[in-house]
Amino acid sequence: MTLAELAKGESRTVLSVRGESLVTRRLMEMGVIPGVAVRMVKSAPFGDPLEINVRGYSLALRRNEAESVELEQVATNE
Amino acid sequence: MNENGNKSHLTIALAGNPNAGKTTLFNSLTGLNQKVANYPGVTVERKEGIWDLGDRTATLIDLPGLYSLDATSLDEQIARDVITGKVENIPPPDVIVSVVDATNLERNLYLTTQLFEYGIPVVVALTMIDVFEKRKHEIDIAKLSASLGVPVIAVNSKAERGKRELAEKVNALAGTASKIPHESNGGAPNGENALIFARYNFISKAVQDSVKHNDKIEHRVSEKIDRVLTHKVFGLAILVLILLTVFQAIFSWATLPMDLLDKGFGALGDAVRASLPPGILADLLVDGIIAGVGGVLVFLPQILLLFLFISILEDTGYLARAAFLLDKLMSRVGLHGKAFLPLMSSFACAIPGIMATRTIENKRDRFATILIAPFMSCSARLPVYTLMIGAFFAGQTVFGFISLGAILMLAMYTLGITVALIVAFILKRTLLKAPPPPFIMELPPYRMPSIRTVFQNMLTRAWLFVKRAGTVILAISIILWALMYFPRSSQPGSSGQSSVASGQQAGSSVNEQQTTNNEPLPEGEQLRNSFAGRLGHAIEPVIRPLGFDWKIGVALIASFAAREVLVSTLSIIYNVGKGENEESETLISAIRDAKDDSGRTVWTPLTALTLMVFFVLAMQCMSTVAIVRRETNSWSWTLFMVGYMTGIAYLASFLTYQGGRMLGFQ
Numbered sequence: 001m002t003l004a005e006l007a008k009g010e011s012r013t014v015l016s017v018r019g020e021s022l023v024t025r026r027l028m029e030m031g032v033i034p035g036v037a038v039r040m041v042k043s044a045p046f047g048d049p050l051e052i053n054v055r056g057y058s059l060a061l062r063r064n065e066a067e068s069v070e071l072e073q074v075a076t077n078e
Numbered sequence: 079m080n081e082n083g084n085k086s087h088l089t090i091a092l093a094g095n096p097n098a099g100k101t102t103l104f105n106s107l108t109g110l111n112q113k114v115a116n117y118p119g120v121t122v123e124r125k126e127g128i129w130d131l132g133d134r135t136a137t138l139i140d141l142p143g144l145y146s147l148d149a150t151s152l153d154e155q156i157a158r159d160v161i162t163g164k165v166e167n168i169p170p171p172d173v174i175v176s177v178v179d180a181t182n183l184e185r186n187l188y189l190t191t192q193l194f195e196y197g198i199p200v201v202v203a204l205t206m207i208d209v210f211e212k213r214k215h216e217i218d219i220a221k222l223s224a225s226l227g228v229p230v231i232a233v234n235s236k237a238e239r240g241k242r243e244l245a246e247k248v249n250a251l252a253g254t255a256s257k258i259p260h261e262s263n264g265g266a267p268n269g270e271n272a273l274i275f276a277r278y279n280f281i282s283k284a285v286q287d288s289v290k291h292n293d294k295i296e297h298r299v300s301e302k303i304d305r306v307l308t309h310k311v312f313g314l315a316i317l318v319l320i321l322l323t324v325f326q327a328i329f330s331w332a333t334l335p336m337d338l339l340d341k342g343f344g345a346l347g348d349a350v351r352a353s354l355p356p357g358i359l360a361d362l363l364v365d366g367i368i369a370g371v372g373g374v375l376v377f378l379p380q381i382l383l384l385f386l387f388i389s390i391l392e393d394t395g396y397l398a399r400a401a402f403l404l405d406k407l408m409s410r411v412g413l414h415g416k417a418f419l420p421l422m423s424s425f426a427c428a429i430p431g432i433m434a435t436r437t438i439e440n441k442r443d444r445f446a447t448i449l450i451a452p453f454m455s456c457s458a459r460l461p462v463y464t465l466m467i468g469a470f471f472a473g474q475t476v477f478g479f480i481s482l483g484a485i486l487m488l489a490m491y492t493l494g495i496t497v498a499l500i501v502a503f504i505l506k507r508t509l510l511k512a513p514p515p516p517f518i519m520e521l522p523p524y525r526m527p528s529i530r531t532v533f534q535n536m537l538t539r540a541w542l543f544v545k546r547a548g549t550v551i552l553a554i555s556i557i558l559w560a561l562m563y564f565p566r567s568s569q570p571g572s573s574g575q576s577s578v579a580s581g582q583q584a585g586s587s588v589n590e591q592q593t594t595n596n597e598p599l600p601e602g603e604q605l606r607n608s609f610a611g612r613l614g615h616a617i618e619p620v621i622r623p624l625g626f627d628w629k630i631g632v633a634l635i636a637s638f639a640a641r642e643v644l645v646s647t648l649s650i651i652y653n654v655g656k657g658e659n660e661e662s663e664t665l666i667s668a669i670r671d672a673k674d675d676s677g678r679t680v681w682t683p684l685t686a687l688t689l690m691v692f693f694v695l696a697m698q699c700m701s702t703v704a705i706v707r708r709e710t711n712s713w714s715w716t717l718f719m720v721g722y723m724t725g726i727a728y729l730a731s732f733l734t735y736q737g738g739r740m741l742g743f744q
């Protein structure tokens with residue numbers, strides 16, 4: 001399951017961030033790396049972009065960018 | 079030269095994430111000892127100030143806000159150049175102060191771990207510590223400092239907390255070798271992603287050891303506010319409401335100071351005219367310089383207000399939400415949500431707008447935004463709209479209560495936006511073809527804006543405008559005046575006499591009134607034979623289909639230097655060319671009464687509308703051309719922009735005028 005599919009309000013741990021693109025690198029620099037918990041806050045009015053909470057701050061990213069973030073199968077409790 | 083550690087003057091770089099409280103700390107450390115300039119060749123703001131360290135002083139360099147030093151954006155490139163001592167006139171820093179937001183510790187420390195890798199001593203200044211403690215989190219600063227291997231000092235700019243300690247630490251560290259290679263990247267295997275991973279692991283460990291988060295009381299105030307402000311339905315409605323309020327406020331609040339400025343320049347012109355002997359010098363000063371520059375500076379109140387609002391929206395954190403709300407729409411035409419801010423700024427002036435595009439990392443996305451930014455109706459167009467509406471549509475209403483002027487104004491803004499989006503759509507599929515740019519952006523917590531930062535931002539941006547009035551527009555006013563003043567018409571004396579006559583009329587700036595006493599000068603004889611008049615005649619066949627005569631042609635040519643020059647040029651044209659009668663003391667009535675060579679009325683509501691359409695779309699601004707040249711570093715893109723915009727403007731005006739006539743308008 002990828003970050004793009006995470007339901008609103010749900011939290012999971014990042015398993016991997018795929019790819020070597022600029023997008024991947026930017027995501028990782030912003031703290032989205034394997035082992036960190038992410039929570040889906042909401043999606044914007046037209047369904048895109050998404051707002052997630054990672055390391056205690058709010059990060060906005062597009063759905064297709066969130067697809068490169070693979071999550072663990074089990075939901076984590078916050 | 080003393081040894082490094084005993085230097086009497088240090089260079090300190092201030093680095094930190096956007097929204098980490100860097101500007102506030104910078105202001106608190108340097109007080110009013112600041113200067114703002116640009117880095118050579120680019121428009122990244124270079125801010126430095128003098129920081130008193132006690133027994134010595136330091137030049138404090140405020141680096142642009144950064145998330146990382148990987149040099150993927152211009153800001154990051156510049157920051158890296160400063161740190162490595164590659165920027166002219168800036169010695170490599172002796173110490174780097176890394177500003178870290180305590181409420182967002184891990185992400186903020188990422189940049190700090192990168193700074194470790196340059197071999198320069200680093201001191202961490204921990205900001206927002208009051209907010210952090212209010213949330214009942216606990217932090218062991220000594221432990222954090224030990225884990226990171228560098229001094230960590232909690233600062234609170236408002237309460238002056240930590241300022242002295244920070245100075246002491248910086249003083250002590252200057253000249254020492256930093257303990258690099260640091261284990262912060264853990265000797266990671268090669269590969270950029272592995273390096274990022276290692277840095278974050280180092281950070282997580284340091285934070286785990288020293289910070290106890292209070293999980294029970296998680297405030298998340300910003301998320302709660304966002305339940306309304308980025309709500310699926312209300313969010314967009316509120317955005318529209320905010321923009322409407324801003325524009326409404328700009329128009330209504332600015333009226334009084336603008337009137338006062340207008341009267342002030344009028345009085346200044348009268349005073350100068352009265353105190354100087356009549357002749358070329360008085361004409362140049364009053365009709366050329368004061369009328370030209372004054373006519374533009376009158377718009378300063380509107381510009382100050384717009385920048386005030388943009389600065390407030392920026393500083394509170396709302397602008398990032400606006401980008402979040404609008405990204406889907408923007409990406410549909412191939413633009414980044416971040417393009418929203420440059421485009422929004424362009425409503426004030428395309429220059430700061432185009433400068434703001436440097437936050438967009440991808441070159442193609444950035445160019446697409448630059449190329450459409452001048453379509454946003456900037457404040458320089460306002461005088462043109464206001465004049466046309468004032469002359470031909472004032473006092474009319476639709477449905478009895480909505481003013482026609484407001485609707486036309488809105489229509490002009492909408493026309494600019496619509497054309498911009500269409501052009502962006504086409505550009506991103508042809509010349510600037512590229513996948514949609516990434517949108518990875520922090521939504522910073524909502525904060526009360528700092529009054530000082532807001533005013534500083536407002537004044538810096540407004541200063542650009544004033545500088546333009548003092549340079550470009552001043553020069554154009556003089557050139558234009560000269561083009562209209564020379565060569566002098568063949569009836570020597572008549573002009574001089576009328577000036578003498580007006581000189582005797584103490585305090586009156588309406589100087590041509592007496593012309594009728596002389597042998598009547600054919601209307602506009604001077605202007606017609608002047609260089610400007612000849613130019614206007616030369617282009618008349620081209621602009622005829624738009625309903626413009628040669629006098630408007632003169633004003634059009636002049637306004638390619640700067641749009642607002644249209645107003646001053648028309649004032650000059652109708653002063654120089656036509657004896658004003660007692661009734662027509664204002665430009666508005668002069669325009670209404672203007673007759674062309676065959677005695678027909680020049681201006682009709684349709685002409686006015688056509689002119690407005692032309693001004694929405696044409697690239698008429700020397701300063702913008704110059705800034706686009708500098709930002710794109712390419713003459714071909716710059717000329718392309720001038721060409722295609724003016725082409726579209728001509729076409730749209732042609733359709734407006736001819737279409738209007740077909741529909742039976744005059």
